[in-house]
Amino acid sequence: MSDQPSITAEELAHRLGGTLRGDGTRVIRAVATLEQAGPDTLSWVGSPDFLPQASKSKAGVLLVTEGCSLPPDRTVIRVTDPDVAVCEVLEYLAPPPDRIPPGVHPTAIVSPDAVVDGAAIGAHVHVGPGATVGAGTQIYPGVYVGARVTIGLDCVLWPNVVVRERVTIGDRVVIHPNATVGADGFSYLQRDGGHRKIPQIGSVVIEDDVEIGANSAIDRARSGVTRIGRGTKIDNLVQIGHNVEVGEDCIIIAQCGIGGSSSLGHHVILSGQVAITDHLRIGNGAQIAAKSLATSDIPDGRVVRGIPATDNHRFLREQASVRKFPKWMERLRTLTWRVQRLEEQISDTPQKSA
Amino acid sequence: MSDQPSITAEELAHRLGGTLRGDGTRVIRAVATLEQAGPDTLSWVGSPDFLPQASKSKAGVLLVTEGCSLPPDRTVIRVTDPDVAVCEVLEYLAPPPDRIPPGVHPTAIVSPDAVVDGAAIGAHVHVGPGATVGAGTQIYPGVYVGARVTIGLDCVLWPNVVVRERVTIGDRVVIHPNATVGADGFSYLQRDGGHRKIPQIGSVVIEDDVEIGANSAIDRARSGVTRIGRGTKIDNLVQIGHNVEVGEDCIIIAQCGIGGSSSLGHHVILSGQVAITDHLRIGNGAQIAAKSLATSDIPDGRVVRGIPATDNHRFLREQASVRKFPKWMERLRTLTWRVQRLEEQISDTPQKSA
Amino acid sequence: MSDQPSITAEELAHRLGGTLRGDGTRVIRAVATLEQAGPDTLSWVGSPDFLPQASKSKAGVLLVTEGCSLPPDRTVIRVTDPDVAVCEVLEYLAPPPDRIPPGVHPTAIVSPDAVVDGAAIGAHVHVGPGATVGAGTQIYPGVYVGARVTIGLDCVLWPNVVVRERVTIGDRVVIHPNATVGADGFSYLQRDGGHRKIPQIGSVVIEDDVEIGANSAIDRARSGVTRIGRGTKIDNLVQIGHNVEVGEDCIIIAQCGIGGSSSLGHHVILSGQVAITDHLRIGNGAQIAAKSLATSDIPDGRVVRGIPATDNHRFLREQASVRKFPKWMERLRTLTWRVQRLEEQISDTPQKSA
Secondary structure, three states: OOOOOOEEHHHHHHHHOOEEEOOOOOEEOEEOOOOOOOOOEEEEOOOHHHHHHHHHOOOOEEEEOOOOOOOOOOOEEEOOOHHHHHHHHHHHHOOOOOOOOOEEOOOOEEOOOOEOOOOEEOOOOEEOOOOEEOOOOEEOOOOEEOOOOEEOOOOEEOOOOEEOOOOEEOOOOEEOOOOEEEEOOOOEEEEOOEEEEOOOOOEEEEOOOOEEOOOOEEEOOOOOEEEEOOOOEEOOOOEEOOOOEEOOOOEEOOOOEEOOOOEEOOOOEEOOOOEEOOOOEEOOOOEEOOOOEEOOOEOOOOEEEOOOOEEHHHHHHHHHHHHHHHHHHHHHHHHHHHHHHHHHHHHHOOOOOO | OOOOOOEEHHHHHHHHOOEEEOOOOOEEOEEOOOOOOOOOEEEEOOOHHHHHHHHHOOOOEEEEOOOOOOOOOOOEEEOOOHHHHHHHHHHHHOOOOOOOOOEEOOOOEEOOOOEOOOOEEOOOOEEOOOOEEOOOOEEOOOOEEOOOOEEOOOOEEOOOOEEOOOOEEOOOOEEOOOOEEEEOOOOEEEEOOEEEEOOOOOEEEEOOOOEEOOOOEEEOOOOOEEEEOOOOEEOOOOEEOOOOEEOOOOEEOOOOEEOOOOEEOOOOEEOOOOEEOOOOEEOOOOEEOOOOEEOOOEOOOOEEEOOOOEEHHHHHHHHHHHHHHHHHHHHHHHHHHHHHHHHHHHHOOOOOOO | OOOOOOEEHHHHHHHHOOEEEOOOOOEEOEEOOOOOOOOOEEEEOOOHHHHHHHHHOOOOEEEEOOOOOOOOOOOEEEOOOHHHHHHHHHHHHOOOOOOOOOEEOOOOEEOOOOEOOOOEEOOOOEEOOOOEEOOOOEEOOOOEEOOOOEEOOOOEEOOOOEEOOOOEEOOOOEEOOOOEEEEOOOOEEEEOOEEEEOOOOOEEEEOOOOEEOOOOEEEOOOOOEEEEOOOOEEOOOOEEOOOOEEOOOOEEOOOOEEOOOOEEOOOOEEOOOOEEOOOOEEOOOOEEOOOOEEOOOEOOOOEEEOOOOEEHHHHHHHHHHHHHHHHHHHHHHHHHHHHHHHHHHHHHOOOOOO
């Protein structure tokens, strides 16, 4: 842990532009939630709702908003936005990163006509003919950059990422280890009992500020492009099919799968293990709950859930009704018995016609 | 886009053996659906059902079957099978591929007793002792081929694929980036509160014309083999357990998982994110809908759906009945009220015994 | 198959410390289930329930417990624990493994200050500054070991595994091909319509005797550590989020996903494709059935199932009730008709008040 940086409360308050109250000499080495924090740990109070936990927390320093009041014995730093301030603190406390030195490692194979000026190309990397890697971009060991790939400025491709030919990647894109960008789409023609491969001659466009998780796969288009919109964040083990269009600023949690030619608007949120079948349109701001299966288009802003996915409130209502079903069966049994008793009574009763 | 090939309508008609009607000088650079096609794009009409869309399409050239009639101002090429013709057009329009030159790259480590004559072995590839790689096979950078692996003719192993020892791969097999073939099966003996690893000494056989998607994993057998049948196509992020037997010409969509020792007949279709538990038999031609969980054997030709998977029609009927449940609860409430009213009336009525 | 070892029944009985009855010269080359075994194959009878199948099996040799009686013409070896004995037989029959020779391959890039004494470092491996790899550990080709990573004794890192900076790995840990340990957690702050990355400055601790499957991903913590407890076994394509704590001796089957900051006790079993949302606590010995989604804490020892996961018996009861729903709708229809008939009769009956 000798490489773990530390910072005092006073220095922190100064850097964050916040107001310190309490012991400015306290040393902070880590960040943790209110429950898990210890004396050398900073925690934060994102809203007044957390004040009770904050009072009990063992955190050495607390980041709080202006309005929050805590016991006078606590060391607190008042800031405008504690959540953002925590991000800054994490940056101050980050151990030295594991960077690739600029230039081309002697074991890397870079095609003579590739342009990699200002980039850092690690050991055993392969950069194909006609490829361009922008300045400030880090290509870690074992990465494959195919022919005529374009990668922008200040990207990070972590080890063993594969980017196949002709893919275009914007600026500040991060691709985590073992991810695959630009493999063939999965698309066959059924003829004579067999599967004839439909050529996948298109490509993939990854726009600026996108992040792609470890071991995820984004397929190239049959013709045209598969596109991931600016600012979209994709978690690990996600599958994105050929010709999919993902809009800007979407969040796609781990192990989701999006079928060929489907599209997502902007600010869509897919929770974990969601599946979307082929050729669907998911509207702007739509949200799909974990483990749901979308089988039809989803309008803008709609929150859906279930297999197949349906309106969230309707789903929860139906689910609650299923839970009540055993009770209702019991009521139906009782009612049947009451009706039978009535029938017996009525057959004993003299009828007009009798 | 300077490397994007183009072709005229006249040349296309000639190569496809089709009949041109309209402007033979039109230049085609891409293929797209009827909705997305533009003037330099070819589209196709797979059946007369699509004629209305075809009339409105902006496609520069349309591939149609003999019987289809379109307005005389459209440039059309009549062919026997437009879907197959589209595959050919995609091949004509494919940019030059990103091929490995034949021979062994100087940075590749090929065991002295491995046989790789006529194969193309890329940078930083490892080929273990006793391995054989057939002529015409392309091994991209970063691939690991273990000891005594056999790979047939004209295969493609994309970058960073791992094929562990003693796996056998047929001819014309394609394995996409970061896929793993032949890792240990997941199999432990519970003893004394811990998990004792059961040795996985078997192997994997991949038959001819199989395709395996990016980041998929096919485990080796405990003893004997895990087998993927001729012509079967496997999408990305699929998990196939130890001792599984997959028949010929199956289609396995992304993110499916098949439990140890289960078997699939031929022409089985698994949609996305399907799971199959251990030791099951999925019959020839069976189909399992997306996100289903098979927990029992499935007969030949059966279409199933759900968690657990059940006959597709039964599943849809049950699902529809759940949707009706709130309405039926209402009816039961009304009926209860009517019975109560009857009971009150009858208690007011003189009985025989009274 | 010339590299396939074989062993006689007599030698086997001797090595296993068992009692041979029958033909000691029989040669065994493989192990298979009772149904699949042939004359050169050993099979085993784990409990007397399997005696009928054992009688019909074509296995050349059968491992049985003391009490089991089989026809006298069968060659059997009596042992205390046939399941454990099978593991030993598999070891005897294992073909020579595909080992990395001790020392550092000339193409590996090992940082001058890394310590790798007694380890086997394969071709094109990268070991970063300050890293330690313990004696007896095998690092296969293409593996990336980041700066200041610590790996213990007798581990195996199969090809193309990525272990990012500062991860700590215990002794006898096995990591299968293309797995990723220590990628950034997926964690963003929503501000101004965009997603601001929360720095992930923590790490991952993998304790002794853990196994991690092919193409799985275990994210590093935001701050602190993501921990996998001693003896836990993780299958292929599993996703483990940042700050997750997995206890000892858990079993996590393929394609499960565990959300950030959730924790598992010891001896938890997750079947295939289970998802666990963020910040949950799964108790010791809890079991979650295949394809379930846990959305709330699960007490010790509880068996749950469903989306969302609920008590297993309750789930099965509710599911059975859904199956009965069409029948109960029919009963409600009939009862409605009977009530209507009663109402008609009663309106025909003279009332007291009449």
